[in-house]
Amino acid sequence: MNLKGIDTLPPENKDKEEILQKTEEYVKDIAKFQEKLYAEKKHSVLIILQGVDTAGKDGTIKHVFGRINPQGCSVKSWTKPNSEEIQYDFLWRIHKYVPAKGMIQVHNRSHYEDILMPKIQGTLSEKRLKERLESIRDFERMLSKENDTLILKFFLHISKDEQKERIQERISDPEKKWKYDPSDQVTQDHWRDYQAAYEFIFEDKNQEKEWYIIPADKKWYRNYKVAKILYNELEKML
16 A cells, blocks of 8 residues: 555546536435434444545535534544543543444544554554554444444545645634644654555455545545545445
């Protein structure tokens, strides 16, 4: 796996206006599918969004999931474990926020952060990281098999130059300054470390569900790809 060799831009033949219209259609249909999912209460959906800072996780949630009835969809953002969570196994805090049947649960970051950050910071050995990946495989398999949970894992793939530009916008644009966090620069300064850590995760071919790597330099194409995949999976399931 070499993320550098995977394009972060949409194909050249994609028309932006056409894509925006198609995304609008997908989003409307996703909202209808969610109503059926909620009424039947036979399945659940877990959406995992990963990506470096500024990749567009919040934007994807807003534009793809913003029209879903709040009764049937919830969002959980994950940060560093707190003083209580760190006393338990790394999946303990995650399990409390998996979707009940009939629900869509979106995770902004996820349990994969507990692979990503120790890999980057060198706080866990390669052996322990692989053991954690094995635990994640079992966890996701259990959700899928025991609770009929559809798991969709999206990596929002942006280029280093695009991230740099977005960070600069957050610094200089008064309307975007609220988004800026000095920690955004950490990813830029350690870009290759983050890419290598994600590659380590994606190279695990025994996962219950494979990752969708979404070209995310253009927000309109990012939203389209996520919405299209979710639409197709919900249509098959329901």
